[in-house]
Amino acid sequence: MINIVLLGTGNVATHLFRLFQKSENLRVKQVYNHSPESLIGFRESSRTTTSLEELEDADIYCLALKDDVIGDVSRKLPKSNALVVHTSGAASIDILKNQDRAGVFYPLQTFSKNRELAYPELPVCLEANFPEDLELLKRLSREISAKPYLINSPQRKRMHLAAVFVCNFVNHLYGIGNHICQENEIPFEVLLPLIKETAKKVENSSPFEVQTGPAIRNDRTTVKAHLDLLNNNQHKEIYQLLTKAIQNTHGKKL
Amino acid sequence: MINIVLLGTGNVATHLFRLFQKSENLRVKQVYNHSPESLIGFRESSRTTTSLEELEDADIYCLALKDDVIGDVSRKLPKSNALVVHTSGAASIDILKNQDRAGVFYPLQTFSKNRELAYPELPVCLEANFPEDLELLKRLSREISAKPYLINSPQRKRMHLAAVFVCNFVNHLYGIGNHICQENEIPFEVLLPLIKETAKKVENSSPFEVQTGPAIRNDRTTVKAHLDLLNNNQHKEIYQLLTKAIQNTHGKKL
Numbered sequence: 001m002i003n004i005v006l007l008g009t010g011n012v013a014t015h016l017f018r019l020f021q022k023s024e025n026l027r028v029k030q031v032y033n034h035s036p037e038s039l040i041g042f043r044e045s046s047r048t049t050t051s052l053e054e055l056e057d058a059d060i061y062c063l064a065l066k067d068d069v070i071g072d073v074s075r076k077l078p079k080s081n082a083l084v085v086h087t088s089g090a091a092s093i094d095i096l097k098n099q100d101r102a103g104v105f106y107p108l109q110t111f112s113k114n115r116e117l118a119y120p121e122l123p124v125c126l127e128a129n130f131p132e133d134l135e136l137l138k139r140l141s142r143e144i145s146a147k148p149y150l151i152n153s154p155q156r157k158r159m160h161l162a163a164v165f166v167c168n169f170v171n172h173l174y175g176i177g178n179h180i181c182q183e184n185e186i187p188f189e190v191l192l193p194l195i196k197e198t199a200k201k202v203e204n205s206s207p208f209e210v211q212t213g214p215a216i217r218n219d220r221t222t223v224k225a226h227l228d229l230l231n232n233n234q235h236k237e238i239y240q241l242l243t244k245a246i247q248n249t250h251g252k253k254l
Numbered sequence: 255m256i257n258i259v260l261l262g263t264g265n266v267a268t269h270l271f272r273l274f275q276k277s278e279n280l281r282v283k284q285v286y287n288h289s290p291e292s293l294i295g296f297r298e299s300s301r302t303t304t305s306l307e308e309l310e311d312a313d314i315y316c317l318a319l320k321d322d323v324i325g326d327v328s329r330k331l332p333k334s335n336a337l338v339v340h341t342s343g344a345a346s347i348d349i350l351k352n353q354d355r356a357g358v359f360y361p362l363q364t365f366s367k368n369r370e371l372a373y374p375e376l377p378v379c380l381e382a383n384f385p386e387d388l389e390l391l392k393r394l395s396r397e398i399s400a401k402p403y404l405i406n407s408p409q410r411k412r413m414h415l416a417a418v419f420v421c422n423f424v425n426h427l428y429g430i431g432n433h434i435c436q437e438n439e440i441p442f443e444v445l446l447p448l449i450k451e452t453a454k455k456v457e458n459s460s461p462f463e464v465q466t467g468p469a470i471r472n473d474r475t476t477v478k479a480h481l482d483l484l485n486n487n488q489h490k491e492i493y494q495l496l497t498k499a500i501q502n503t504h505g506k507k508l
Contacts, residue, residue: 011466067473067475067476068475090468090475090476090479108444108445108447108448109447109448109451110448110451110452110455110464110466111466112455112459112464112466121447122447123443123444123447123448125444149441149444151440151444154438155438155439155440157479157483158434158435158437158438158440158483159434159435159438159440159444159445160476160480161434161480161483161484162430162431162432162434162435162440162445163431163445163448164467164468164480164493165427165428165430165431165434165489165492165493166427166428166430166431166445166448166449166452167448167449167452167466167467168465168466168467168468168469168470168500169427169467169492169493169496169500170424170427170428170449170452170453171452171455171456171461171464171465171466171467172461172465172496172499172500172503173419173420173423173424173427174419174420174424174456174461175460175461175462175465175503176416176419176420177416177417177419177420177461178416178456178460178461178462179462180412180413180415180416180419181412181413181416183412184408184409184412184413185409186405186409186412186413186416187403188456189377190362190377190379190403190405190413191362191413191416191417191420192456192457193362193363193375193376193377194362194363194364194377194417194420194421195420195421195424195453195456196453196454197363197364198364198420198421198424198425198453199424199449199450199452199453200450201364201366201425202425202428202432202442202446202449203446205366206429206432207425207426207428207429207431207432208429208432208433210366210425211422211425211426211429212265212364212365212366212421212422212425213418213421213422213423213425214344214418214422215422216422219321221321221322221344222321222344222414225344225411226414226415226418229411229412229415230415234498234499234502234503235419237495238419238423238495238496238499239418239419239423241491241492241495242423242426242492245426245488245492246422246423246426248488249426249429249488
């Protein structure tokens with residue numbers, strides 16, 4: 001049995017809580033947050049506290065907190081022999097430097113509170129100062145059917161950066177597509193199979209190898225027509241920059 | 255039985271050919287292309303020709319050609335009573351104005367020649383000058399298990415524009431993510447579940463509603479750290495522009 005105290009009640013904390021609860025070999029002993037309201041959803045199935053001084057003993061303190069408070073909370077943790085991990089993509093393991101046993105347990109996924117993850121494979125990036133702690137984090141990953149990757153802090157920061165491109169920025173482009181559809185009374189669902197296939201293609205192919213579209217075809221007529229259609233200056237700027245980027249990457253020139 | 259003459263041998267033509275062949279109620283009588291080499295793959299299962307003058311009679315001439323030759327080929331077609339359609343997202347139906355019975359059969363998908371489509375639902379945008387021709391195109395859609403949408407030429411152009419954002423530009427962002435992974439010896443596969451979930455989220459939610467990441471959180475520390483990590487100026491420019499765009503869209507300001 002791995003005993004866990006979970007600190008935080010945001011998206012990541014909520015999803016980890018659900019995943020931890022599904023395993024018979026994990027027990028969330030306690031959930032901490034400074035605000036009592038945010039603990040309401042957790043009270044039925046776990047003890048909760050708003051005070052760091054009242055934290056119970058555990059094998060793992062899991063700090064699923066905003067980056068800018070991780071260090072502060074870590075310093076205020078009660079003295080214990082537990083493994084202390086944070087779940088951040090951007091923060092280094094060194095932010096926990098006051099802990100003897102520090103680690104990182106970073107689930108690489110986009111979490112929404114009111115959405116269950118639809119598939120079992122969740123990549124988790126692990127880091128720890130001691131080999132035994134790495135083993136403990138691997139066990140924790142297995143218990144929630146996650147796929148562990150050993151990723152050090154400099155790599156993890158860059159992976160988080162890559163994730164911003166393939167998730168946050170991609171979602172903004174979906175939003176622009178949706179906006180164009182709405183403006184022209186086209187159902188957005190027409191685009192969904194294309195969105196799905198575009199995501200699926202890169203499972204087996206390198207993205208730059210499967211690039212398609214007017215930019216890589218050097219199809220000036222279509223690019224010009226598209227720019228004329230765009231009445232939103234920001235969308236136009238994005239269209240121009242990404243067209244240029246595709247052409248630079250693939251050695252074409254409009 | 256619907257008899258089809260297919261003009262073109264590119265990605266779209268190749269996929270349509272395969273789909274048409276799967277249906278018992280469709281017959282591809284002939285495939286045309288000006289270059290004999292490109293017809294090799296089609297010869298086994300259909301008659302082929304490199305001469306527009308040799309085109310056989312059919313119910314539908316399907317012009318799966320590059321935008322800039324559609325009009326020209328249409329004018330050179332032998333006189334017949336067939337329905338003449340093109341398969342382009344960007345070209346208007348008017349490009350076929352010399353035809354009595356003109357139409358559009360635009361499958362909205364990203365096609366790669368050596369990749370089978372993995373799911374049955376292919377959206378097809380239909381347009382025709384006569385109601386009976388629209389019915390014929392709907393029948394054609396059903397025969398290949400495609401989902402028909404009635405979309406007029408101005409809408410189709412804008413849908414094609416939206417597709418560039420959600421497919422071609424998105425794929426370029428996947429490429430940047432892949433590049434960052436390669437540079438740092440991180441397996442790209444770690445990002446695949448995130449890519450999949452990001453695409454899946456917008457099936458049920460409006461993209462702007464599920465936007466996440468440092469830009470919308472107004473997390474200046476992470477944005478600054480990411481910009482410092484980016485050593486490629488083009489990637490930096492894209493990061494800055496999309497961060498600004500997300501913040502403008504959601505009323506935040508760094």
